[in-house]
Amino acid sequence: MAGQKVQRQTGVALWRQIADRIRTSINHGDFDETGMVPPETALALQFGVNRHTIRSALAALAQEGIVRAVQGRGTLIERKERLSFPISRRTRFSQGIGDQVRETRSVLLAASEEAASPDLARQLKISTGTRLVRLETLGQADHRPVSRATSWFPADRFGAIAEIYRTTGSITKAFRELGVPDYVRVVTEITATHADEGDLADLQLSPGAIVLVAQALNADLDNIPVQYSISRFAADRVRFTVEN
Amino acid sequence: MAGQKVQRQTGVALWRQIADRIRTSINHGDFDETGMVPPETALALQFGVNRHTIRSALAALAQEGIVRAVQGRGTLIERKERLSFPISRRTRFSQGIGDQVRETRSVLLAASEEAASPDLARQLKISTGTRLVRLETLGQADHRPVSRATSWFPADRFGAIAEIYRTTGSITKAFRELGVPDYVRVVTEITATHADEGDLADLQLSPGAIVLVAQALNADLDNIPVQYSISRFAADRVRFTVEN
DNA sequence: TATGGTTGTCTATATCAATAGACATTTTGA
DNA sequence: TCAAAATGTCTATTGATATAGACAACCATA
Structure with a gap:
């Protein structure tokens, strides 16, 4: 100091x-x-x-x-913060930090359908304009918001994922019901920026705070992309851990 | 937008x-x-x-x-920035971004010897007070500073690492000369914070900028820790990529 | 209970941040 | 060559930021 x-x-x-x-x-x-x-x-x-x-x-x-x-x-x-968030081939929100807090929860904020932008199409290895389901979710640990994420799923395979996720609160379970017994993290990109308006509201941050941004691609066991997501974490509350 | x-x-x-x-x-x-x-x-x-x-x-x-x-x-x-910095079991500064820029270089800013703090001892799996070599280095890509790092090495095995690094500009080569033919990244922790005074000077940042902080542990092929380092990257110039 | 250490509140002043408006200067293109 | 569009410069005003000092209120403990 x-x-x-x-x-x-x-x-x-x-x-x-x-x-x-x-x-x-x-x-x-x-x-x-x-x-x-x-x-x-x-x-x-x-x-x-x-x-x-x-x-x-x-x-x-x-x-x-x-x-x-x-x-x-x-x-x-009154309170200390910073959860360790592991990033590995089997990265899932709840599993990684489950032993660090009493309760993890994931809440569906919004769901919609849209056409794939060129950028999204490239990430998900599909053609531009393909229909995608878009989910806005909020990850919580012990009733405190930790991350907010936007995820895209190909609508042909996962058109019903919003409904299932809303009831189960779990992407893993939703995938399972839709015929994807398991999935793995293909690549994660990590950057950092200042919190925007949505971060302040959803993550209950103080203005000027820093957010860690993780862009991730998940694929099924046939290596076919199933989910592309952009998650924003309060930098004061988490650290990413990459185990090799 | x-x-x-x-x-x-x-x-x-x-x-x-x-x-x-x-x-x-x-x-x-x-x-x-x-x-x-x-x-x-x-x-x-x-x-x-x-x-x-x-x-x-x-x-x-x-x-x-x-x-x-x-x-x-x-x-x-005038200029766009942001290098993609891969984090994997074989993470090295020069190799990862070598194909994105014309020239990568690493400069030794300072070298000293000190006793291991309890925290460092825990990381390197040695006893508190063990002599360590401490190196302050600056990573450059195309003559622009990208990262500044502090690294610690057990002095008994790597007492001469400062001299070798100063001449070769490469940790990998220095390890090789000191009987460590290869090494791997064990774990990387990633956080983000505001740039401090040293960041502003060494990384030529504008005040208020954000830095990505990576704490990394490298081990030799017998899984014995050989290097613990804390690297600070200009968040505007790099993104971390975790390939799984 | 008296004292020292700590947070709470008030006034005053100087500087930075932001808005507002007007007009000059330079480049581009019709 | 003129007009539109863009950056450059200037003045004035308001509110947020920061400093300075003084003193009140409260707590722990010797």
């Missing part, structure tokens, strides 16, 4: 930079011994800013429910 | 949010037909902000060398 400089005149307010750093420190376990954030005056000294700026940062974290200030005592840590 | 709302009073200035979005659009190829960014007035309408705010965003991108404004004509796209 040395070298705590913040940058000025960058378009990112100091209080937000500091809030992000403190959140990262909390998640890293830096304050586990006391269960408290250092005093505002100490943080102000550490970051080289006014105490009021620290208070703005802590207020943002309190708004997120991560800390709670108690007058006279200090600022208590 | 619809739904272009930006958030106010979030601690992230509008011009920075917009600069990030435009950069992403450029990298995505949205303006490839014209080779130009839309006119400032059009962007102002699209994002729902004043033209001056758009100008601030474009000025930031011009500062990065991504666009160049020409009075009377428009704003030209």
Whole structure:
């Protein structure tokens, strides 16, 4: 926790930079011994800013429910975050993090049908214009949103997937009912960007947060693509783990 | 490119949010037909902000060398970025992106020796306090910095690795000279955060940029850990690809 | 119970971020 | 050659961000 400089005149307010750093420190376990954030005056000294700026940062974290200030005592840590999300040939949402939380759930936000764009067609190895089922889903762990995903499935094979998914809450089960006993992850692409409006709403993020974006292709056991998805994860809540 | 709302009073200035979005659009190829960014007035309408705010965003991108404004004509796209960085059992810096750029290079920034912290010891499966060689390196593609990394190696086996690396510029070759003919990636953890001071300097980033952080463990063919590294990539310049 | 350490609140001031409008300058093409 | 379209520059105003200082309120504990 040395070298705590913040940058000025960058378009990112100091209080937000500091809030992000403190959140990262909390998640890293830096304050586990006391269960408290250092005093505002100490943080102000550490970051080289006014105490009021620290208070703005802590207020943002309190708004997120991560800390709670108690007058006279200090600022208590309420909640730590960051799930480890494994990426492997058998990547599935619930299985990977099932042992890290009490309950995982997946919710269907919206379903529609559309024609494959050139980009989607290339990914799914079909011809442009082929009908696709599009699902918008939200992944939750212990009732807290972790990821939001858009998935596309060829409509000829999986036209009914929305209904089945809505009742079971599981892609794996839906595939099974539709004649795909098993499927594997072919490739995952990972990038990072700032949270957009939808991320803020669905993932309950604070503005300016970072999201990890995973674009994934799943195929059945005959290596025929069955699902292309773009998932957005709150970068503060997850880490990806690639086991080789 | 619809739904272009930006958030106010979030601690992230509008011009920075917009600069990030435009950069992403450029990298995505949205303006490839014209080779130009839309006119400032059009962007102002699209994002729902004043033209001056758009100008601030474009000025930031011009500062990065991504666009160049020409009075009377428009704003030209100078450079697109984003390398695909494969992560697999045989992940190496140069091999993966070698076919995407003309030249890859790796530069040694600093070398030192230190005792293993409890965390490092756990990762490398050694006892706390064991001597480690620590290397700070910078990965370049076509003379542009792509990643900065800190690596640790057990000093008993690899005490001379700094010298060999300095001359060869290759971890693979250095390992070979030190009796490790081959090595594999055991696990990679991927997170994302805001760029820190060192990122700004070494990776020539604009303040407020996002970095992808990859923590990786390499082992020799006897499955004995030989290297633990933390690499930081400019999120705008790379995407990770996990092939399964 | 007194004291030191901590968060809460208030006022004041300076700078950055954003909007608004007007007009100049340059390029392109009809 | 003129007009349209685009970037460049300037002034003015408002609200958010950040600093500075002072003091109140509260908690733990010696």
